[in-house]
Amino acid sequence: MRLYLYDHCPFCIRAEMVAHYKRVPVEQVYLLNDDEASCLAMIGAKQVPILQFDDGSAMGESLDIARHLDEIGDVLRPIRPHGDTEAIRAQLDRARLAIWCLLFPRDIALDLPEFATASARDYFQAKKEQLIQRSFAQALAETAEHKAAVEAMLAGLPALPLPSEHGxxxxxxxxxxxxxxxxxxxxxxxxxxxxxxxxVEEVARLTATTTYFDRAR
Known part of the structure; x- marks a missing residue:
């Protein structure tokens, strides 16, 4: 099986987390951000992640992929059921614009595989500048303001469920x-x-996913 994804994409990380944790052998393939054709050919929509099976068929939607990987993965590595995270998710949502303004300009500055070409970077920038209603240059100039908003959000988060507290x-x-x-x-x-x-560091270790602390911009 192949898992098509972007390194920066939080939806892709969902699938990657479960694949690694459940020890499902998948080949990870990073598409260029402006490669619409590959996505359309596999699932008829420009979105990732995409899980492609050995027979050439494919599925999209990150949580559907994650559930499938859970079903076929190591039965000795269970995934705990959902709890009540509404307050945490609501807090994150309230800082969404500030988060986007911090992350989108940095996404294309980190030498990630999906942004290996100028056309991929330009494609992403044009779409995301429309979403945040400002240029990346302006968003970067406003870094202090957006950092303050995000730091206040993080400081007020309810307790997060550490894996070490759950076996x-x-x-x-x-x-x-x-x-x-x-x-x-x-x-x-x-x-x-x-x-x-x-x-963040506990979950990263548990799921063999990478963070950006060592190359932050």
Whole structure:
């Protein structure tokens, strides 16, 4: 099987987390961000992740892929059921614009495989500048303002479910919460509360996924 994804995409990280945790052998293939044709040929829509089976058929939708990988993966590595994370997700949602303004310009500055060409970077930038209603240059100039908003959000987060407090297991809540928090590691000197940083690093180790702390911009 092949898992088509982008490195920066939080939806893709959901699938990658489960594939690694459940020890499902998949070949990870990073598409260029402006490669619409490959996505359309496989699932009829420009979106990732995409799980392609050995017979050439494919499926999209990150949580559908994650559930399938869970079903076929190591039965001795269970995923804990959902808990109540509504308050955590609501807090993250309230800071969504500030998060986007911090992350989108940095996505294309980190030498990620999906942005290996100028056309891929330009494609992404044009779409995301429309979404945040400002240029990447303006968003970067506003970094201090957006960092303050995100740091306040992080400081007010309810307690996160550490895997070490649950027998070293992954939870479906982690599949939803970790990807967005992980991406914030690309912002240099962003003040992570110790408990949030510990959560990100624990889940990263458990799922063999990478963070951006060592190359933050």
């Amino acid at each position: 070293g297991t992954l939870g479906w809540d982690d599949v939803l919460l970790y990807p967005g928090l992980r991406n914030l590691s690309m912002v240099r000197d962003l003040a992570f509360p110790p408990a949030v940083r510990a959560y």
